[in-house]
Amino acid sequence: MTRPILYTCARSRGLRATWAAEEAGVDIDLKILPFPPRYLAPEYMAINPLGTVPMLVDGETQLTESCAIAHYLATRGGYTPLAIAPGERDYGEYLDYTYHADATITFPQTVYMRFAIFEKDKGLQEAGHAYAKWFHKRLVKVEQRLEGREFLCADRFTVADICVGYALILAESVGLDEGVPDTLKAYRARLTAREAYQRAFAREEAGRKGLQSNGG
Structure with missing residues (x-):
């Protein structure tokens, strides 16, 4: 099998993909891009005309939704x-x-984030809030x-937890x-304590710091 290439920006929604790769034991070629890549890495537009991250390339397979x-993966x-x-039980869920x-x-x-943080000078902060x-x-x-449950589905950790968990991680960082309930903060803490999450976060941070040291 080919080695999948994951293009992403550190701490973006692509963290879902990096995390899933670590949990699944899939060896990915992680390419950390400066944010926003459509402006700071224009060569990326030839790979993904949307200019968005993440993007996974696995042979002829190309995916752009985290x-x-x-x-x-x-x-x-x-x-x-x-x-x-x-x-299987909870397949639909x-x-x-x-x-x-x-x-x-x-x-x-x-x-x-767009209206209240990145473009707050445009006067749309009220809409953002x-x-x-x-x-x-x-x-x-x-x-x-999650009432009475440790994880969302089938009494085990799954991709659903990765995807929902990232939204809670993002909430803390922005x-x-x-407004996040304490029960969901505790759920987030359980997820981010996982070794695979820690490895994924560390890989992305190493890539981000590498960009900074190279002036990116």
């Missing part, structure tokens, strides 16, 4: 405990929370699901943690 990449050599197969993570939870975070409230309200589904 949750899809995480699932792909977890099942690249066949189903593993990181994914839930059709017919596994799909639902894996997609819910980006479409419903991370989406309002990105709008908040409205999306922050939306994010906090959308956490109720995960909060209720100033949205005040």
Whole structure:
């Protein structure tokens, strides 16, 4: 099999993919790009015309959605405990929370970041903070699901936890943690204590620091 190449920016949604690779034991060629790559790494546009991260290239396979990449890496050599197969208990819930993570939870975070952090000089901070409230309200589904559970599905850690967990990690790093329930903070702490997460984070940080030392 070819060695997959993962293009990403440190601490971005691509962390889901880096983390999944570490959990699944998939040897990836990790390419850390400066943020935003469409401006600071224009050569990347020839690889991914969207200019977004992450992007996984595995032979002729190309993926640009972080949750899809995480699932792909977890099942690249066949189903593993990181994914839930059709017919297995909680298969539907596994799909639902894996997609819910980006479409419903991370989406309002990105709008908040754009209007309240990156482009706050455009006078749209109020809209950004409205999306922050939306994010906090959308956490109720995960909060209720985790009542009496350690993980989201099938009584084990899966890609669904990686995808949802990243949104909670992002909340802490961009100033949205005040509205996160304590139960979800405890869930996040359990996830980030995993050795595979620690390795993934360290790999991305090493790449980021390498860019800085090279003037990137």
